Amino acid sequence: MSGIFIAIILLTVLALFFGLLLGFAAEKFKVEGDPLVDQLEALLPQTQCGQCGYPGCRPYAEAIANGDKINKCPPGGAATMEKLADMAGVDPEPLTATEEVQIKKVAYIREDECIGCTKCIQACPVDAILGTGKLMHTVITDYCTGCDLCVEPCPVDCIDMLPVTQNIKNWDWKLNAIPVKTIDEDVKC
Amino acid sequence: MLTLFEQIDKGTLWRSTGGIHPPERKTLSNRTQIKSLPLADEYVVPLPQVGESAILIVKPGDYVAKGAILTKGTNFGHLPAHAPTSGHVSCIEIRPGNHASGLAVLSCVISADGLDTHDAHIHPALSTNEVDQLTDKQLLTKIQQAGIAGLGGAAFPTHIKLSPASDIELIIINGIECEPYITADDMLMREKSDEILNGIAIIHRLLAPQRLIIAIEDNKPEAIEEMQHALNRSSLPKDGVRITSIPTLYPSGGEKQLIQILTGQEVPSGAIPAQLGIVVQNVATAYAINQAILRDFPLIERVVTVTGDNTQLAGNYWIPIGTPISHVLTQTQFIGDEHDKVIIGGPMMGYALHNDNAPTLKGSNCILLPASDELAPEQKELPCVRCGECAHVCPVQLLPQQLFWHAQAQEYDKATKFNLADCIECGCCTYVCPSEIPLVEYYRIAKSAIKAEAEEKKQAELAKQRFDLRTQRLEDEKRAREEKQKASAARRKSNMSSSDKDAVALAMARIKAKKAAQKAVATQDDTASKITSSMPETSVPADERQAKIAAAIARAKAKKAGLKQDSADSSTGNGSENSGSVNAPVDDKKARIAATIAKAKAKAKKAALKISTNTEDDKD
Amino acid sequence: MAFKIASSPHLSRRFQTSTLMQRVLLCALPGVAVQCYFFGWGTIIQLLLAICVALFCEASVLTLRKRPVLATLKDNSALLTALFIGIAVPPLAPWWLTFLGAIFAIIIVKHLYGGLGHNIFNPAMAAYVMLLISFPVQMTSWVAPSVIAGQPLDIFASLQMIFIGGSQLEISAYKMGFDGIAMATPLDTLKTDLAMGLTSTESLTKSIFSDGYGVGWFWVNMAYLAGGLAMIKMKLIRWHISTGLLGALYICASIGFILNPDTHAGPLFHLFSGATMLAAFFIATDPVTAATSVRGRLLFGALIGVLVYIIRTYGGYPDAYAFAILLANLCAPFIDHYMKPRTYGHRSRS
Incomplete structure (x- = not known):
């Protein structure tokens, strides 16, 4: 009979001990904040375009951490989706939007057509459009994320999304991509 | 234990790692003296800094003399561009650039008048005394105004290198020229040794180092001899300055490799030699400095080696910077066709140019015109057999195979861990590779991808910052507005108690109602804005532009309506929501305004007051 | 154009x-x-x-x-x-x-x-x-x-x-x-004799060892050694793996021989019998399966040398190159990972 009591007491003591140990460890090694959201956010392209249905990249990262789908970010493309899937520990899924070839684009205002309505300024999530009422607006291309949000509000449809041109500074050394053609036929050699 | 300087004085050399001995083929071009070519019809001066840190000070049609300044900049790093000959600026446009990518760059095109008239600011050579009287600052300004960039290839502004932040103990004058085929520096040292030594003396004066080494590879005995004679004749101190001959090995002419051979020290990764108290200057740069200080003659021409089996007049030429390559090819009797390569630079690090309308640049030291069977024929890439030869010859002690695997698999983070960034792209690994793998090409692609990735990350970070700032600002504005409303409501409440203000309040209410009515009419057209914008409509189109804008709006609206109809089928939820919100707030607003007007007309004091408050809330 | x-x-x-x-x-x-x-x-x-x-x-x-x-x-x-x-x-x-x-x-x-x-x-x-x-x-x-x-x-x-x-x-x-x-090959004979209680000196008196290393095998090894040296001279292979291998084998055999000459064959016997030279110059140097860096290759060779000696002396097989090389092949990626050379301008391995 006493054996049973000893066992019960022993187990209780052990349970208490390990419980305390666990509790202590949980306090001691507590992870601050929610790094998953930060990590997910770091993967997102930060275009703040809202195409995912959330008002910005951070809210979408939070939504993914809370179980939303990882395939709602068209600007990031398949590469970002795969990284998100990897980080969130879910299977990759095809993107919801039809995937276009991912070329970085920036907004460009045809300035003589702009009527100065400021609507695009209000739409721009990163304040990359400069201008004021009744005066022409222009895009600061260095700040533009190519999110498309300013195209829709423009009442005169004077905003184009133009692909970023390649220059000597951002050239990617893909020699095979250079179209080898004779530019000036008439030049004698 | 000898100090470093004692060892240097003894002529001790250290071992550099790796390196190769490719066939030199220098005798093709170093048998004849440096010649000049007839003037070209037009010269193309690229203006890389214009649009960023410099402005153009000539316009099409202007006359420019030889050596005239074309650009003006404000920042310290600015290097002015000069007219290589006299003539008229025919146009300023995008022209094919002298770059591996072949991308076009903004260039100033000068049609030569054939007279080659010098600009007024170029003067006869100063005497030594006159040079001695110039201050260091004046010297540096002269060097900057002459547009002198490092002529070894990297084209870094020389005046920056000559005004370092820390003390310089050792100057190395680089006369190595380890690339096969190139003999431009060799010939310059043979023919202009006194001028080079003058330039070196100026560098020596500016930096006041403890030691100065003129390093020349031992395959140029004539140049070493000439330079030694010139050194004996020069005013440089005899004890701290020496000419050191170093064994021929590619790529010992690389800045980092040369420092390792001469001092045994290594430039820390990502740092510049000045951190070790060392500055390396090319011999051709020293010559250009001499020209700039003595005559104010800007850097508008340089010695270019034109060599290879595809030219019948191989040799070295004084070629004005901006000369179209096609002109050089014609003048040196180029016999190749479009299946051949035109290489700018040497066979190891030069790039193949694909459009010969590109001009020569300050850093173009060689135009190599190999016959189709002269250099390596194009080979099919075979599988890597891990022979490790690449690692043996790598002067930076990288592991080229590992880099290759990671670069090929686009695992750029891993490639970075294998120090891809330290690769100097000397080409030794590709040279020895028995599997003919174009390793350097893989590294370059990987490097630019890493650069682009970093750039993208920076952009994303910036966008995030700006987004956060904007969100913050909008919130602040909203809060400020709410507070203002609250304050005005409180003020009105206190005013309400005094009955004599009632009449005024009533009048205000009437005015407001009237304005609101007007606005409602004006904004009827402008429905689109109500979809996304919660902000009030502030800009009423001006009358005179009304028609034009209305037309534009109508056009855009028609287009958008078309688009919307298309998308309505695919995304029904979104579409219907949109079309609903287009009309709803407008109808709502109209009704409310009508009610306001009616009630105001009833002249019931209290009711009117209340409505005025409501209206203000609605419309503010 | x-x-x-x-x-x-x-x-x-x-x-x-x-x-x-x-x-x-x-x-x-x-x-x-x-x-x-x-x-x-x-x-x-x-x-x-x-x-x-x-x-x-x-x-x-x-x-x-x-x-x-x-x-x-x-x-x-x-x-x-x-x-x-x-x-x-x-x-x-x-x-x-x-x-x-x-x-x-x-x-x-x-x-x-x-x-x-x-x-x-x-x-x-x-x-x-x-x-x-x-x-x-x-x-x-x-x-x-x-x-x-x-x-x-x-x-x-x-x-x-x-x-x-x-x-x-x-x-x-x-x-x-x-x-x-x-x-049986000389190595096999020696192993059998040692197992039977003979001393190595006794075993080496047999006719198969008449030239001190095993008849024929000495000359075969010499020929491969000559071929190997020619390869190093022609820069077909680098010297590191072979040197590491032969050096380690020599050192191990010397230690064993000094400690107990009766049960261990001498270092030169180890170097010139069996497939030693063939393995050291022709097989272990197969670049595909070997380590690639200089220090890595020395270590790779030494590993084979030590393994060969251990297996020859204590293992169940008379000669051991195939096993030793396969084991070292397994280690090659590991060796490469830890034997990265110090890149120019870096203080230590990062």
Whole structure:
């Protein structure tokens, strides 16, 4: 009979001990904040375009951490989706939007057509459009994320999304991509 | 234990790692003296800094003399561009650039008048005394105004290198020229040794180092001899300055490799030699400095080696910077066709140019015109057999195979861990590779991808910052507005108690109602804005532009309506929501305004007051 | 005018894999010749058989994998593998041993791992180990050197022995005695004698050790050593692996010999018997499966040397190169990872 009591007491003591140990460890090694959201956010392209249905990249990262789908970010493309899937520990899924070839684009205002309505300024999530009422607006291309949000509000449809041109500074050394053609036929050699 | 300087004085050399001995083929071009070519019809001066840190000070049609300044900049790093000959600026446009990518760059095109008239600011050579009287600052300004960039290839502004932040103990004058085929520096040292030594003396004066080494590879005995004679004749101190001959090995002419051979020290990764108290200057740069200080003659021409089996007049030429390559090819009797390569630079690090309308640049030291069977024929890439030869010859002690695997698999983070960034792209690994793998090409692609990735990350970070700032600002504005409303409501409440203000309040209410009515009419057209914008409509189109804008709006609206109809089928939820919100707030607003007007007309004091408050809330 | 574009460097040493392999083959020839001199026609027959089978396998697999057949065959790598199988198999072993070995080496060890440059194990050694474990009797019945056996078998007798075969009984009988055409290798003999309680000095008095190292084997090793030194001179291989291997083996053998001369053979005996030189210069230096950095290669060679000594002295097999090399192959990526050279301008390994 006493054996049973000893066992019960022993187990209780052990349970208490390990419980305390666990509790202590949980306090001691507590992870601050929610790094998953930060990590997910770091993967997102930060275009703040809202195409995912959330008002910005951070809210979408939070939504993914809370179980939303990882395939709602068209600007990031398949590469970002795969990284998100990897980080969130879910299977990759095809993107919801039809995937276009991912070329970085920036907004460009045809300035003589702009009527100065400021609507695009209000739409721009990163304040990359400069201008004021009744005066022409222009895009600061260095700040533009190519999110498309300013195209829709423009009442005169004077905003184009133009692909970023390649220059000597951002050239990617893909020699095979250079179209080898004779530019000036008439030049004698 | 000898100090470093004692060892240097003894002529001790250290071992550099790796390196190769490719066939030199220098005798093709170093048998004849440096010649000049007839003037070209037009010269193309690229203006890389214009649009960023410099402005153009000539316009099409202007006359420019030889050596005239074309650009003006404000920042310290600015290097002015000069007219290589006299003539008229025919146009300023995008022209094919002298770059591996072949991308076009903004260039100033000068049609030569054939007279080659010098600009007024170029003067006869100063005497030594006159040079001695110039201050260091004046010297540096002269060097900057002459547009002198490092002529070894990297084209870094020389005046920056000559005004370092820390003390310089050792100057190395680089006369190595380890690339096969190139003999431009060799010939310059043979023919202009006194001028080079003058330039070196100026560098020596500016930096006041403890030691100065003129390093020349031992395959140029004539140049070493000439330079030694010139050194004996020069005013440089005899004890701290020496000419050191170093064994021929590619790529010992690389800045980092040369420092390792001469001092045994290594430039820390990502740092510049000045951190070790060392500055390396090319011999051709020293010559250009001499020209700039003595005559104010800007850097508008340089010695270019034109060599290879595809030219019948191989040799070295004084070629004005901006000369179209096609002109050089014609003048040196180029016999190749479009299946051949035109290489700018040497066979190891030069790039193949694909459009010969590109001009020569300050850093173009060689135009190599190999016959189709002269250099390596194009080979099919075979599988890597891990022979490790690449690692043996790598002067930076990288592991080229590992880099290759990671670069090929686009695992750029891993490639970075294998120090891809330290690769100097000397080409030794590709040279020895028995599997003919174009390793350097893989590294370059990987490097630019890493650069682009970093750039993208920076952009994303910036966008995030700006987004956060904007969100913050909008919130602040909203809060400020709410507070203002609250304050005005409180003020009105206190005013309400005094009955004599009632009449005024009533009048205000009437005015407001009237304005609101007007606005409602004006904004009827402008429905689109109500979809996304919660902000009030502030800009009423001006009358005179009304028609034009209305037309534009109508056009855009028609287009958008078309688009919307298309998308309505695919995304029904979104579409219907949109079309609903287009009309709803407008109808709502109209009704409310009508009610306001009616009630105001009833002249019931209290009711009117209340409505005025409501209206203000609605419309503010 | 528009010109052809290409990335720099535009120069190349024009020394391709095929040339490299070809020169290695040439350097191995003296060793093969000496081996033939001492062990008769069998070696050449096995060699030709291995080459035919290996090339055929390589061609078939390349066809199946839809790779260029002729261009790849020209890299001579299959030829080299076949060569090593041919000289590793006992000269009068039945034909199907070589046949199986070549098939296993080319198809399983090389191509199933992705072909040239991707295999983790040395194909010839993996095949040898497979044969040794599966057919221990046939694989350890070495031929007696012609010097001892008198008149070696002529070419027809050898062919008959290989393709039709003496009976199993005959082979076992030959294996036990010295007077037949087959006998154990010197290392095997020494091991058996030591196990039987003889001292190494006693064992070395036997006729097979009449020149101090094992008749014939000394000269075979010398020939491979000469070929190896020629390869280093021609820069076909670097010296690190061979030096590491021979150095480690020498040191281990010296320690063992000093501690107990009765049960351990001397260092020179270890260096010049068995497959030491062949392995040190021709097999361990196979770049595909070895470590790549300088320090890594020294370590890789030393690892093989130590393993060989341990297995020869304490293990169950008389010679141990195949095992040692395979084990070192396994370690090569690990060695490479920790033996990265210090990059210029970096303080230490990052």
